[in-house]
Amino acid sequence: MTLKVYADRMSQPSRAVIIFCKLNGIDFEEVKIDISKRQHLTPEFEEINPMKKVPAIVDGRFKLFESHAIMIYLAYVFPGVADHWYPADLSKRAKIHSVLDWHHSNLRHGAAKYVLNSTLGPALGRPLNPKAAAEGEKILSASLAKIESVWLKGNGRFLLGSLQPSIADLSLVCEIMQLEVVNEKDRDRILGPHKRVLKWIDDTKNATRPHFDEVHSILFKVKEKLKRLQSRGAKDETQFTKKTALQSKM
Secondary structure (H helix, E strand, O other): OOOEEEEOOOOOHHOOOOOOHHHHOOOEEEEEEOHHHHHHHHHHHHHHHHOOOHHHHHEOOOOEHHHHHHHHHHHHHHHOOHHHOOOOHHHHHHHHHHHHHHHHHHHHHHHHHHHHHHHHHHHHHHOHHHHHHHHHHHHHHHHHHHHHHHOOOOOOHHHOOOOOOHHHHHHHHHHHHHHHEEEEEHHHHHHOOOOOHHHHHHHHHHHHHHHHHHHHHHHHHHHHHHHHHHHHHHHHHHHHHHHHHHHOOO
């Protein structure tokens, strides 16, 4: 049976799993679960992932969720997955796990909190929250600094001084790519001070093209849509102000 990947490409970990499958020639069916339409909360999807989050996979009778666990499983099960993604060397694997464990409570926590509360909240039925966004940005900025000072030490182009990317590189870069939907000035302000992080992002993109670009194209479409909505809102506000001023003179 064909592997089924339940995902929403607006989800950072979903993108990582999809790209991993494409890069490694894994035959799979992508089943879209639209978070904005709350499809992840349906009883049908709960049967696949009781946590009601994407991504999740079904491989025959086997069901699995959590992107890191999924990519590790795929690296084990599917032949042809290059060793650098999840090395056979146990010490290298342990180091990759240390990055992935750190990711959830640091980079992911900060980036997701910042993007949701500064930009994406209304699309998911939640109001913007500047205070929460500021808290998220603080965690995000500290995480980027840690990536530079700890995980990008060494002569390699990738995390842990590696010469080729691992599932940790893919997971973390997909997380940072979510910043593409925020205001460009804010994105540059956050990422600009971290030159090594920016180079590592570019190296990871180059190592995973063309699939990286294709899977992330949704972010740029959403960004353009948000720009149009913001522009329309600004025009409406200007017209309202002019109308109010005119009425006050009558």
